[in-house]
Amino acid sequence: MTRLFCFLFLISAALAWPTSASAQILGGSCQFDSYIEYRQVPRDAPAPPGSVTNEIRGRAGVPIEARCGDVVLIADEIDYLQPEERLVARGAVVFQQTDTRIVAARGEFEVNTRTGFFEDASGTLQLTDREIDRSLFGAQEPEAVFSADRIEKIGPKKYRLTHAVFSACVQPNRRWEVTAGRLTFTLDKYAVMRNAVLKVKDVPIAYLPIFYYPIQGDGRATGFLMPTYGSSTLHGFTLSNAFFWALGRSHDATLYYDWFASSGQGYGGDYRYVGGPSSRGDARVYVVREKAQIDSGGTVIRPARQSFDVRGNLSQSLPGRIRFQARADYFSDAESEQLYQVDLSSLSRRRRYFGVSAAGNWGRLRASAQGERNDVFYGTDVAASYRFQPRVNVSVSEAPLWGTPFYVGSSLEYVHVVRYNDVFKPETRTDIVRTDGSATVRLPLSLGSALTMNSSVSFRRTDWDLSRDPESGALVKSPLTRNLVEMRGRLVGPVFTRVFNTPGNGFAERFKHVIEPAVTIQKLTKFDRFDEVAQFDSVDTVLGGVTTVTYGLTNTLLARVRKDDGQAEVRPVMSVEVSQTYYTNALAARYDRQYQSSFNGLYSYLPPPSNFSPIRGTVNLTPSPALGGQFVLEYDTQFHAVRSYRASLNTSHRLLDLNGTWSKRQVIKGLQGFDNPLRADHFLTVAARAKKPGEGASLGYSMTYDVLRDRMLQQRLNGYYNAQCCGVAVDYAVTNLSHFGLRDDKRLTLSFTLAGLGSFSNMMGAGPQR
Secondary structure: OHHHHHHHHHHHHHHHOOOOOOEEOOOOOOEEEOOEEEEEEOOOOOOOOOOOEEEEEEOOOOOEEEEEOOEEEEEOEEEEEOOOOEEEEEEEEEEEEOOEEEEEEEEEEEOOOOEEEEEEEEEEEEOOOOOOOHHHHOOOOOEEEEEEEEEEEOOOOEEEEEEEEEEOOOOOOOOEEEEEEEEEEEOOOEEEEEEEEEEEOOEEEEEEEEEEEEOOOOOOOOEEOOOEEEEEOOOEEEEEEEEEEOOOOOEEEEEEEEEEOOOEEEEEEEEEEEEEOOEEEEEEEEEEEEOOEEOOOOOEEEOOEEEEEEEEEEEEEEOOOEEEEEEEEEEOOHHHHHHHOOOHHHHOOOEEEEEEEEEEEEOOEEEEEEEEEEEEEEOOOEEEEEEEEEEEEEEEEEEEOOOOOOEEEEEEEEEEEEEEOOOOOHHHEEEEEEEEEEEEEEEEEEOOOOOEEEEEEEEEEEEEOOEEOOOOOOEEOOOEEEEEEEEEEEEEOOOEEEEEEOOOOOOOOEEEEEEEEEEEEEEEOOOOOHHHOOOOOOOOOOOOOOEEEEEEEEEEEEEEEEOOOOOEEEEEEEEEEEEEEEEOOHHHHHHOOOOOOOOOOOOOOOOOOOOEOOEEEEEEEEEEOOEEEEEEEEEEOOOOEEEEEEEEEEEEOOOEEEEEEEEEEOOOOOOOOOOOHHHOEEEEEEEEEEEOOOOOEEEEEEEEEEOOOOEEEEEEEEEEEEEOOEEEEEEEEEEOOHHHOOOOEEEEEEEEEEOOOOOOOOOOOOOOOO
16 A cells, blocks of 8 residues: 555646646647746636646746747746637737748737737848848848737738837937837738838938838849939939839849039939849840020020930840841930030940840751941931841851861841931931852861961952942942952961979969961952942952961960869960061051951941051960050051050959040141141050949049040049948039030939848949949
């Protein structure tokens, strides 16, 4: 009997002892961790017969942790109402779900409906996975913070806050915050605030009846972007805003509006899409509506007008292994385009272009069709134009001929060319149809590693439906045919090399010097009617009955260096190339496109005839992947003078980016095309940007100086600074508009960024530069 009594006593003592962690209570859907005590007590509120409350409390200050699926609830005390699957938490309540964390004094949570409420609460929302500028958050993780008198969880991922405060600043002294009577947010989607007041450093700056804040996981949400403000000498105060429209995961649109206090307004939009790895496109349209400019005496300086600008790129894969491409860089008014742009390259645009093409490859066969329009402005009122309507090409790529070392290929092109001497004068239009076909036989030979030779013979026929009268120069309806045989041979070598071992010099463990001479000989059969050809492009400027010899020498210095990971790589660190061409017919020098100072376009000048081209020298320097430079000059052997110089330098470092370009076109007395001082130029362009590690700040300066005319074309200073959940960007540019008879335009653009809210650069090129 004594043994039975002792056994029953031990059993009852064990049942009365506090239970341990990780026990699932009464078959419910939540598990409780930590050292707890558990007992059943009657419910205070009316309930169905038999209802009980499972009261679970921590001991010795250890909190309770309840896990209900992806939800974790921590508190000093938790009442578990089993029939309703409801948790009531009191004291240091912490609620966690996915990227959301709430701290409250008291709260309730319905396990089945995943809803509940929390009182006197605050929380954080992680923004780590969003595509946002992390530099706005400093060294801290990107997240949004909120607080409220009452937070209600009204859905699996939806919350409603009463008397709420919301911000993306996690610092104790927030740079900005939004207070709202009611706030509703859905995880990975958006937050909507009603009767919101935006405060910066506790100072109210804006009242918003409704405020929409995107918190989508991919960082793309429909809504207004932060506005930018500015001032311009020419346009007065400016205000720019944009609306981003997330149409789907693979396409979006942005609508822009710009207000210019002194000159008018502009509006437009852009559209982007990605249809697949090889299909994507973007397009933008911008319209400027200018009001009339009237001086103090009532005289109209510039009348009211409207102009537009269209830019875009498209690349789309089509069935049948066909690729469709399109590009647009078109504006309706050259003067308006230049007066409203900030970027100097856009401001000085003289060419506008629009073209579409479709091409396909089927084995060795390639076919393409193209439509194209090219306009070149001279001033703002005259524009020459040439167009292909259409241009069709069919070619067969080279392949060995019946197992022999000979390679055979061919091509055929049809083009309808339309040319305007002045696009604003329809009577200057000229139409011409041309076909051009060729067949090529090529024989490559290798005479060891130091000597290679490549030779080819091409048979070419070209037909035009018009020709030029050699006496009057007028185009007449008289067909013209040109038959040519081109024989070409290229010899490279002998190649001389020498290796220099330089262990321990700190730069490279080995250098290799390569000297490579090359000679190319080309001979064309005779064609006596060159003066009758209507010249539009390079096909029309092939001069028959001429032999050309191009000779050159290339010196290359290669270095074997160790990368940061210890792997060795061989890269060129310097190369020097000198080349020149000899022509048996002096007229051929006019049309050789190998040289910058020779014929370089349909509307360019024609240099004088010469049996020798300029001597071209090119020096390339790449001592490291982050540092490079180039120097190019062309020297005229007939007048013993340099025609043109060009030098460039670029470096990229984590703290500094630097780019510089210098170019000069000389005036050479007696050399046609170079003896006119109006065609001379001398420019210096420099762009530098200092960056703070982590992309938290950046300051850039750029300038373009016309050395010949001693005038600064543009100076531009821009930068941004991001810190503690907000940022500011400034762009200041001074542009010379003397060619319009106007004083310098000074433009200042200012924009602000709040963490998680998008910013933008306006369509004139002003805005944050990175």
